[in-house]
Structure formats: structure tokens, C-alpha cells
Amino acid sequence: MDSAGFRLLNYHSHTPRCMHAKGTEEEYVRHALDSGYEAIGFADHTPWPYKSDFVAGMRMRASELDGYVAAVRAVERKYAGRIRVHLGLECEAFPEFYPWLREIREEKGIEYFILGNHYDTNDERNGQYFGRCSTPREAGRYADTTIAGMESGLxxxxxxxxxxxERYPRFDADAKRVCREICEAAKRLDLPLEYNLLGAWRNPRARELGCVGYTSREFWEIAAETGNRAIIGVDAHAPEALDRVDSVREAHELLQGLGIEILNELEEVERAK
Ligand SMILES: [Zn+2]
Ligand SMILES: [Zn+2]
Incomplete structure (x- = not known):
């Protein structure tokens, strides 16, 4: 740790099983190691036990879960003593599948779940993709389902x-209200919010398109007012994303400038090891 309290741990990395990421588990670990990370967590897009033969285009199939677990555990063993490797999943707020999540947590030894609320209720039944919200009603659904997910305790x-x-046209009163509701719920539940680097890298493009874009300064100003705690997540979809340590440093500075408390590590995950 340097004088500014700057440490490198990332709990949000994907693998090609989600069909929109590249690189082997080992490449992610090696890039993390070379960049000075103390820990790397894989939180690939979770599969879901769909009722139909629906296949989602952005997540592993349920039949791939065991291979994912084995691959992460293999690099964990191979790099033991050099970098801590964690096994997680990124999951939507799909309440009907929460019992299944609890089951696989026990059965497969999944260490943690992060909430990535991409779809409304269930993507099998054409739930809206929340990265394409453009109306107050859609943004309101994002707030309601996200808060319910946070309240699950999972x-x-x-x-x-x-x-x-991401595609919301302006930071208007409705957008502000949604941000405030999410920040207040996180504060009440003492749940950290992720400063997502992938979103920060994408944000200039969204602004070019006339949208607010995510990982927005506007959101983090509200988080600062609300008194939320932040954790920086790379959301790595390629091993090279872990080389961009300057971005982590910039995020650190931005959050510190806003007076936001930054968590370097997830204590409950690190302690369990
Ligand atoms: Zn996500
Ligand atoms: Zn992700």
C-alpha cells in the first residue's frame, strides 16, 4: 500500500464463456500479476436454470458452470502464494432463481455474487435490457428491481x-431520482457500489451519441452526497484490461476528490480464504 492507500484488487473479471469476452483464465491472472494486483476475482455472467430451452447470448450455459469452477480453481492452485484468485459470479436480480443461486453457492463453493442488473426480471421472457433505458418508466424499473436485488442479501x-x-438521453429529474433511490438503498443496506471501469472507458462514446452513459460523474456526485462506499471494478472482458492501472489510479483520485470512502478489498471474501 502506498501513502494514498492505493492497492490493486479486482473482483470483476469475465471469461470467454459469456461469449463477449476473450482470453484464458491464466492470461487474466498473469496480466493481473504483472500489473501488481494482490487478488483477482472471476465474476463471469452466471448461467440460469431456464424453464425452456432458451439460450442467452451473453452468459455461459448451465452445463458450462462446472468447467468454469474447475478452470478458476486450477489457476488459483497454480498461482498460490503469488496472487489470490477468487471464484464469483455476476448475477441479475431474478428472484425466481435465488434458491438456485444459494444451492450452487453451497454445492460448487462459489465465494461471492455481485449484482449486475442487466435485465428486467428474467431475460428468458424478454425482460428489458437495462443498458437501453430511454424513458422514466424504464429507469424506474431499473431502480425497483435493483433495489429488490440489493435487499435479497445475496x-x-x-x-x-x-x-x-448508458443510452439515457439526459440527466434529468427522473434520472436523478433513480440514482438517489439506488444510493439511499445501498447506504441503508451498507452495500458497496462499484465504480465500473469498463463503463468509464465507454462513457465518452455514449456522450458522443448524446446519452449520459454509465459510470457517470453525475451518479458519483449523488453517491458522495449520500455517503456511499465505493469499490473499483475493472469488469475485465480481456486480460489487457488489467494492464490499465492508470485508470484505476484516476478512478481512485476522482472518488477521493468527491470525498467517497474507497474499499480496496472485500473483507468477507478475503477473510474466507
Ligand atoms: Zn455487468
Ligand atoms: Zn461484468
């Missing part, structure tokens, strides 16, 4: 809390 933090702003 998740260690909320990933990309302002995802609904």
Missing part, C-alpha cells in the same frame, strides 16, 4: 450501479 456489491444511463 450480493457483496452492486456492479455498474448507473447502467441505466
Amino acid at each position: 450480493f457483496v456489491y452492486l456492479a455498474h450501479p448507473d447502467l441505466f444511463l
Whole structure:
């Protein structure tokens, strides 16, 4: 740790099983190690036990879960003593599947779940993709389902809390209200919010398109007012994303400048090891 309290731990990395990431588990670990990370957590998009033969285009199939667990545990063993490797999953707030999540947590030894609320209620039944919200009603659904997810007690933090702003046209009173509701719920539940680096990298493009974009300064100003705690997540979809330590440092500075408390590590995950 340096004088500014800057440490590198990332709990949000994907694998190609989600069909929109690249690189082997080992490449992620090696890039993390070379960049000075103390710990890397894999939180690939969870599969769900769908009732139909629906196949989602952005997550592993249920039949791939065991291979994912084995691959992460294999790199954990191989790099033991050099970097801590954690096994997690990024999950939506799909209440009908929460019992299944609890089951796999026990059965497969999944260490943690992060809440990444991409779809409304269930993507099998065409739930709205929250990265395409453009109306107050859609943004309101994002707030309601996200808060219900946070209240489930299943998740260690909320990933990309302002995802609904990705294609939202302006930071108006409705957008502000949604951000405030999410921040207040996180504060009440003492749940950290993720400063999502992938969103920060994408934000200039969203602004070019005339949208607010996620990982927005506007959201974090509200989080600062509300007194939320932040954790920085790379949301790595390629091993090289872990090389971008300058971005982590910038995020640290931005959050510190806003007076936000930054968590370097998830204590409950680190302690369990
Ligand atoms: Zn996500
Ligand atoms: Zn992710």
C-alpha cells in the first residue's frame, strides 16, 4: 500500500464463456500479476436454470458452470502464494432463481455474487435490457428491481450501479431520482457500489451519441452526497484490461476528490480464504 492507500484488487473479471469476452483464465491472472494486483476475482455472467430451452447470448450455459469452477480453481492452485484468485459470479436480480443461486453457492463453493442488473426480471421472457433505458418508466424499473436485488442479501456489491444511463438521453429529474433511490438503498443496506471501469472507458462514446452513459460523474456526485462506499471494478472482458492501472489510479483520485470512502478489498471474501 502506498501513502494514498492505493492497492490493486479486482473482483470483476469475465471469461470467454459469456461469449463477449476473450482470453484464458491464466492470461487474466498473469496480466493481473504483472500489473501488481494482490487478488483477482472471476465474476463471469452466471448461467440460469431456464424453464425452456432458451439460450442467452451473453452468459455461459448451465452445463458450462462446472468447467468454469474447475478452470478458476486450477489457476488459483497454480498461482498460490503469488496472487489470490477468487471464484464469483455476476448475477441479475431474478428472484425466481435465488434458491438456485444459494444451492450452487453451497454445492460448487462459489465465494461471492455481485449484482449486475442487466435485465428486467428474467431475460428468458424478454425482460428489458437495462443498458437501453430511454424513458422514466424504464429507469424506474431499473431502480425497483435493483433495489429488490440489493435487499435479497445475496450480493457483496452492486456492479455498474448507473447502467441505466448508458443510452439515457439526459440527466434529468427522473434520472436523478433513480440514482438517489439506488444510493439511499445501498447506504441503508451498507452495500458497496462499484465504480465500473469498463463503463468509464465507454462513457465518452455514449456522450458522443448524446446519452449520459454509465459510470457517470453525475451518479458519483449523488453517491458522495449520500455517503456511499465505493469499490473499483475493472469488469475485465480481456486480460489487457488489467494492464490499465492508470485508470484505476484516476478512478481512485476522482472518488477521493468527491470525498467517497474507497474499499480496496472485500473483507468477507478475503477473510474466507
Ligand atoms: Zn455487468
Ligand atoms: Zn461484468
